[in-house]
Amino acid sequence: MASINFLLKDLEDQGFDMALLEILVPKIGMEIEKNDGNEVVIDITPNRPDLMDFTGFVRALNALAPSIEGKKQSRAIRKNIYEIKNRALANLHIDKKTKKIRPFISMIIAKNVNLKNNRLQYLLNFSEKLSDTLGRKRKKFAVGMYDFDKITPDLFYNAVHDAKFAPLGNGTEMSISEILDKHEKGIKYKSIFDSINGRGSLFTILKDSERILSLVPIVNSEYAKVTENTKSILLDITGTSEQGVQQAMNIFICSFIDSGSEVYPVNVYYDNKTNIMPTLEHRQIKINAKKACKKLGINISSNDAARLLEMMGYSTEVNNGSIIAHIPEFRSDIFNSQDVIEDIAIAYGYDNITAKPIEGNFESSVDKIRERTNEISTFMIGLGFSEVVNTYLTNEKLNFENMQINVLDKKNTVTILNAKTEAITMLRTDLLPGILNNLGASLTEKMPQKLFEVGSVFSLENSNKVHEQLRLAFASEHAKANFSEIKAYIDSLLKLMGIEDITFKEEKSSMFIEGRCAIAMSGNKKIGIFGELHPKVLNAFRLEEPTVAAEITIYEKIEYQFSI
């Protein structure tokens, strides 16, 4: 999600007051994030970057207006496809060395632009946001703009080791390395170069026949700066993704044309070849109207479907039940027919689709681990224990140190690489630490305090396979808690669980008092450990009263089969 700001009065001038916006914006899948009566902030989803542009936003709302009863388009919508002029207005020479750094560049000249009435600000905001979101912080692509009337062609896209010019917002000249280290934009974006070729080798610049226009894609020079009075704009998009550069350029071309400008290409000289660029690709997708209706569960004629597509900015031809949809050139999110069908649904209105039940009988079933968890919970409630739900994410202090477990080798622990807080370092390997932590935070409550949890714990086997286990743990804290109490619970619980052939064996464990700890066995299999917790453990968790505890394995290994 990216948010973009427009002044309400500018939208009102285009025929959209707040009441209308509140209906149309959600209808098109976006959200009004804020509105203070002066400025409107709109959230735009990443599939529709064209709507971050004022012209594009107004274009979409205008086309969709007739979907509201009694509303008409306030201006005629485009019926034909977008075109660039044939004649190139300048020559662009591309240095072969740029291929290694930032290989793709596209350039246009827009004549008769009108940047008054906040349009300049909208244009700058849009190109900034576009480069930041879809352009992946200018790495994938970035936009540059200059006053074409102040430029002395030809233009050169070069790779240099160093250069000097006065960057925007700075009267004095700086070298490239000075810009990267000291200029606000240099500091912000220098990692783009670091990630491509390491520091200190080659940098991309754009210049005319006299001066440097910009250190691409970091910062422009003061020279040829675009102002409100600019009449012709030279716009370049450079990047590492050809598709990204092209899609972004398409949006700008359509925007300039829709706001009444003419868009001209440039002559590109590269490797002894000449080409007129860019070209605007026209795409069309054939839709079977019946299939489209079937997918949506609605019933409309192919003519109606075509009319809906026009409300989404398409131009259409209907022929024998099929619709040829000409994809608006600014739409980069239309891959194939399913995307066109969604646009039919949006124009139709999700609210107007009649919800229909699915025919047929469906047999349900439950997850056996969840059911076993619930069953064990009823046993524990019967024994007077309350359930807790702790987080899977924990840290070594809580999980190991407090339990007096000395972990020399963490190769069997699932650990987190990039947590933002120290409290998160690993997935829990046991349930008891969480329960004891809960008890430690509840000192003032009346005793006895008896808690249990059933849940997953995680470890690693063969040092790369995650091993998930289902466990039960419980603890009882009060002045008279002792070994025979916990043993009595274990005894009755294991019987309820249907475990047979139970024997107990004395066990040494650093978390329990020696001689007051045992493991429960079923045949030869160890199924759990219990006993009186050692004062060291109690102190670590700040428990003040004697506490007995147990941890039992319910499922030795949870394996996911992805079958039913």
Add this chain to the structure above:
Amino acid sequence: MHEYEIKILSILKTDRHETEAGIISKSGLGRDSAMWALQNLNEKGLVRIKNKKMFSAVLTKEALGYIDEFPEEKIARMSRNSRLSMEIVGTPEGSNIGIIWAKKNKWIEIRGNTIMPIEPTPKEYWQRMLLNEIKNKKEFDALFMEKNKQGIETLVKRKLIEIKEKNIIEDIEITEKGLETAISDQEAKHEIKELTKEIISRYSDKEGMKFKKYDINADTEKIYPARIHPLSIFINKIRSIWIELGFKEISGPIVESEFWVFDALFSPQDHPTREMQDTFFLSNPREIDIEDDELKRKIKNMHEKNWRGKWEVEIAKHAVLRTHSTGVSAHYMHSLANTTKPIKLFTIGKIFRNETIDFKHLAEFHQVDGLIIGKDLDFSNLIFTLKRFYERLGINISIKPAYFPFVEPGLEINYIDKKTGEVIELGGAGIIRDEIKKALGITDNEVLAFGLGIERLIFREIPLASLIELYKNDVGWLRNVKQIKG
């Protein structure tokens, strides 16, 4: 009147006075019960309770070293034994304070750099005597405090002791009103109080046995039942709704490869949500193998054809904590790709977001993910299913277009909170993209999918300051939290 109160009154009836300990031992009540009953009697004006201040002292670590000899005594002793210069005694801890006090007591004087003894030290130095007396006394009364006021103040000032004060009951006296009550109670003594096995066996109407009437408004001790955690109750409630609607419950792992969480769901490898700041990556294990080569190839093709960039298997292998449970759906779409019988599936489980956790924010949540696979499914069926589910929870939802990389068309589910008027986003849904279906091997079937948040809905069920409260498991909270209707 409560039975405990009657018991206490009858103890006081003969001697009129009693101590706290006397009441406890004669009544056989626990201390808490006895105090509670006494408090009630006091409020009713049936007894008079006289309190008294008692004091106790805790010796500091420093004081424990002074038990046998105070530092000033030591200095004086050393100065008598040999010539003592300031430099020698200046260093050890407590020596300076020793010099100050020894001087103050006029046991020594400083000449130039030398400490000279003047007077012999008393055998029973008053500060040491007082400290020892305090140490041996566990408690002492106001009288002792008054008598040794200056001395105790000195020891406190020297940070050798800390005085603690508490109120204890000195005397309990029955009032005239209490006496009357006790006597009238005795008259009713032939009425049956506690029903016993013995009384039951010999009970007969004819004998005119009468039961004592209890004060049904009397306070009782609190009983806290063992309870299921609200989150579990709520998850089970949601499960039962999906099961009623014909869904099969499925599950999947929380540790996954990026392949299943992102790549299989058409999320481009350079997508911002795949960056470090949103997703938990693992340092152990670093990678999870993708075993199905055929599937790997298909997913690679899907990415390279549609997103044009290079698709790297090394990125896809990274182990992550799943950011949504739609990965489970991806596994099942693959395994049930061409089921001829339509099928409905759902899963509820943990998901993780790499948030900065604090008193308000968590890094783990729950999500319910659903999947309907079959030939004749459409968008209106999906809307119906979602509306029906939320209806069962008493929520009237609205839907609007929305973008998620793996569905087309996509929708977002909202409801308006009646109290705040706030629009609350509950989840997303849509028809799985053709590209994904193709890569996972689905030829004829349509797949409807949804992913819905759980925690948001819990706020409607129980009062919560923040989500953290839900996972704190504070015993007091667990005992008193409102019960969610199942």
